[in-house]
Amino acid sequence: MPPADTQKAPAKPPAKRRILSLWFPRLGADRVVRQDPQLAGEPLAIVDTIGNAQVISSLSIEAQHKGLYPGQPVRDAHAMCDRLITRARAPLAEARFLAVLRRWAGKFSPWVAEEGQAGLVVDLTGCAHLFGGEAPLMQVVQQDCHDMGLAVQMGLADTRGAAWALARYAGKDAALPRNGDAIDQEARATRSRAGKRHWTRGGAAPEMPVDGPAPGLRIAPPGRTYAALAPLPIAALRLEADTTAQLARLGLRQVGDLVGQPRAALARRFGRGLVYRMDQALGSAPEPVSPAKPADHFATRLTLPDPIGLAEDMLAGIDRLLPPLCARLDAKSRAIRRLRLEAHRTDHGVEAIEIALARPSTDPPHIRPLLELKLDQIDAGFGIDMLRLEALQTEPVYQTRAVGHLDAGKAVADRLAKTTLLDDLLGRLGARVGMEAITRLHPASSHIPEKTSKVMAAAWSKPHDGAWPAPPGPRPVLLWPPEIVQAPETPALPATFRWRGRTHQLVRGSGPERIAPEWWLDAPEWRTGTRDYWRVTVESGEELWLYFAHGGALSAGWFCQGMFA
Structure with a gap:
């Protein structure tokens, strides 16, 4: 065979x-x-x-x-x-x-x-x-x-540079420089001699296009990249504006005019970037397309053989979904900031709840109670046949500093006292009223009473570390915008004044504490000039914080800004 x-x-x-x-x-x-x-x-x-x-x-x-x-x-x-x-x-x-x-x-x-x-x-x-x-x-x-x-x-x-040029410049004519200093006659002779010199001295003869692309044509047939690029303006090579203007002044306005020029002379005069852009457009230099990496998506789901409707059953499903979700996040060095639980019902309806954490976490025992607080918002209907957990917002986590055996106990105690317990409290409160409703005060560097502290979101800020800066004088518990007090316009503390529709008799007062405005800022509420603050007690037992404004851009007078406990 x-x-x-x-x-x-x-x-x-x-x-x-x-x-x-x-x-x-x-x-x-x-x-x-x-x-x-x-x-x-x-x-x-x-x-x-x-x-x-x-x-x-x-x-x-x-x-x-x-x-x-x-x-x-x-x-x-x-x-x-x-x-x-x-x-x-x-x-x-x-x-x-x-x-x-x-x-x-x-x-x-x-x-x-x-x-x-x-x-x-x-x-x-x-x-x-x-x-x-x-x-x-x-x-x-x-x-x-x-x-x-x-x-x-x-x-x-065929190339990325040629496709870019066709999308933006196909059908456009090469514009003359606005200053009108192009040298057409010299450039034509130079181009003729340069093209001949390029191939008669050992180089490959340039491929001149027979028929250029019609105006508006944006598809270059395979192998016809040069023919498609030749009639386009020089700017189609993705050059800088200064380089394009210099080439236009020399009479090189189209890509075809540039290709026939000696490469060494172009690189010497305009830099290697010009030659590199030409090579990219014509396919001599690689220019790959690198697709964007898809964003990490963290979600787990559990399909149930029989519909469920009890909170205990949903908690059991959460106990099966949370650990693998947290494990995937740990593998990527990320932690959950916002989590969404979806309950898909048998009637094709979807019930969903969301929780936000005060600190990013991947600890299932820490996240589970927050979900349990909101389970009563889910209407099971005729039953739930699928549960899905999705991390809507994640944040990177970093390795903590390792401590020795002698300091391990103290480090654990400090972490529990300062972060874990407070984070648990913020998380539980946030599950009820929302994280945006929980705020904390941080000290600020200012001698102005209303600027000595700033309000920050508790979930997205750290507690102040250290003692609170002591003010130069006593400060009231309640502070509000200044309210006008009807009293004589003299710096002396009045024995009787009228405020909020009531007449008050002075019992005792202490002060004054002089506070000047921040001269480097134009604050409208401080245009009344320097203030003298007094802590006064009236016959009703209220302790008020009055001040006398000496007058600046506005007239002088007495004002009330706060009340002591």
Whole structure:
């Protein structure tokens, strides 16, 4: 018998790399219009503050039709369009919106990354055929963006730099420098000699495009990167503005004009960054697409064979869900700050409760009682067939300093006394009234009575360590904004005065304590000038804190600001 044919089939060549660049030129304005649909059809400008100037960062299509442009000062824009509506830019909100768009673009390829503040880059290698080809895929992108109310420009090429250039500059002509000092005649001769010199001295002959891309065409066929880039402006290479202006003054306004120039001379005059950008756009230098790492998601669920409805049964389910959730968090060196418990009912309804912790924790015995306090808010209905725990907010935890055997007992006692017990109390109170309702006072560095302490959220601040700074004089338990006292406008303590509709007789008083305003701050409540504070006792037994304002920008007089216990 003849031997079997063991020859292997030829290996399939790897797929040609294809990169899609998405640019949202009106991202900021489109985001605001999505939030407030009443602004649709109105000239809208998003204003950003750069230094001491307010400039436009994004415009609606109606504002662009008025002749406005990004980077224009706001005062000039109002002069050109009296109906212009402005909104302050929110960089964090725009970044979150772009992150949402990045997750949406994951339907086309798993390799998606953000590009700048208003762009995405997608590696479509081996993915376009799932949508019927590259052109149908871009039509799907266009339709999705239209449904979301977003303006988008796209570019598709073999390299990331070429796709970026097509998305932003396809169909645009190279602009002349504004100062008019371009040297066209010399540049043409220089380009002719430089192109010939490049290949006659041992280099490869430059590939000159036969037919450039039509205006507006944003798809560069495979292997035609140079032909697509050649007619584009120099700025399409992602160069700095100064470099682009210098090249334009020399008559090099298009990418095709630049490619034929000697590389050594370009690198010597404009730096290696120019040559590196050219190599990236033409595919000589690698520029991979690194997708953003998905955020860590911590959640556990328990599917029940039979519906439950008793609090004891839900606690038993929590006891099975909490330990593995905390173990996963410990493995990532993170701890729970906010936790959500979902109870999925048999009628497809969902009951949920949330708890917040005063300190990040992964200790199940510490978290379980807080969930138990809120279980009565869950309506089981006809039964619960699934429980789910999700860590909505987590924070990193750091290793604590190790102590020896002699100090271990004291360290444990201090930790229990200062943190654990107080955190448990704050957690239980927060489960009832909310963490935002629990505050604490911290000392502040000021001699002004109402500024000697500041109110801080107890769950997001640490207790003051050490003794409370002693004031120079007695301070009342109750302190309120100054209230007018009807008395003679003299610094001497009055024997009789009227306050809150009542006449008071002075029994005794001690003072004065003189307090001057903070001259480096313009506080409206201290425009009455220097104050002399007195602690007085009236016939009703009340101890009040009066002061006489000597007058500054406002007239002098007596005021009451507090009451002693």
